[in-house]
Amino acid sequence: MKKIKFGLIGCGRISAKHFEAIAEIDNAEIVACADIVESKAKEAAEKYQINAYYKDYIEMLEKEKLNAVLICTPSGLHPQMGIEAAKRKIHVVTEKPMAIDLRSADQLVQACDENGVQLFVVKQNRLNPSIQLLRKAIEKGRFGKLFSANATVRWTRPQSYYDLAKWRGTWEFDGGAFMNQASHYFDLIRWMMGPVESKLP
Ligand SMILES: NC(=O)c1ccc[n+]([C@@H]2O[C@H](COP(=O)([O-])OP(=O)(O)OC[C@H]3O[C@@H](n4cnc5c(N)ncnc54)[C@H](O)[C@@H]3O)[C@@H](O)[C@H]2O)c1
Numbered sequence: 001m002k003k004i005k006f007g008l009i010g011c012g013r014i015s016a017k018h019f020e021a022i023a024e025i026d027n028a029e030i031v032a033c034a035d036i037v038e039s040k041a042k043e044a045a046e047k048y049q050i051n052a053y054y055k056d057y058i059e060m061l062e063k064e065k066l067n068a069v070l071i072c073t074p075s076g077l078h079p080q081m082g083i084e085a086a087k088r089k090i091h092v093v094t095e096k097p098m099a100i101d102l103r104s105a106d107q108l109v110q111a112c113d114e115n116g117v118q119l120f121v122v123k124q125n126r127l128n129p130s131i132q133l134l135r136k137a138i139e140k141g142r143f144g145k146l147f148s149a150n151a152t153v154r155w156t157r158p159q160s161y162y163d164l165a166k167w168r169g170t171w172e173f174d175g176g177a178f179m180n181q182a183s184h185y186f187d188l189i190r191w192m193m194g195p196v197e198s199k200l201p
Pocket residue numbers: 009010011012013014015034035036037040055057072073074075077095096097122123124165180
């Protein structure tokens with residue numbers, strides 16, 4: 001069976017979920033990983049039995065015959081890395097948020113469109129049992145026509161979370177609570193209510 005070959009960029013906290021999830025899929029495998037901190041790439045490669053590891057993700061994109069990349073780096077880097085993959089006809093799976101500003105999000109979408117590759121953004125909260133129930137109820141029309149929705153983010157992120165890495169809490173790489181945490185909820189509202197029809201000029 002021909003396997004879909006993934007490369008993973010950013011061997012930090014969330015990468016474990018990607019290594020473990022891909023390992024469960026018969027026709028997919030992670031063949032290489034990259035991290036700017038080389039020891040993290042090496043450690044991940046050893047732990048998950050990945051063939052090759054790199055310090056420079058561009059080198060990985062160039063040398064490995066990848067079908068897709070998994071982007072698990074600080075959020076502000078997602079568009080640039082996705083664009084580099086798209087330019088090489090490599091499909092893009094990026095952690096949320098896909099970008100921390102509209103301009104770079106649009107640039108990523110455009111690069112994927114122009115190069116005929118798929119772009120997928122991780123939004124795993126759609127699979128939460130309560131969210132699935134709500135979505136099914138809406139689909140069945142249980143609440144009638146929806147006119148309004150709101151969401152409240154009740155998560156706590158103590159100082160120790162922001163101390164985990166330098167990029168956290170920065171505008172450039174994290175984007176703030178709206179981009180980082182509330183983007184899950186914004187996605188859910190959009191998923192339940194339908195696409196945006198107009199926006200402020
Ligand atoms: N889906 C979810 O619920 C969820 C949960 C946690 C994190 N995330 C997202 O995952 C991303 C990463 O979060 P994390 O908690 O794993 O952060 P992390 O700091 O633990 O890991 C990021 C990794 O990227 C590496 N990195 C930084 N710059 C790089 C570069 N130029 N090239 C290669 N590697 C580079 C770092 O060395 C680090 O190992 C963020 O965008 C975050 O929003 C999503």
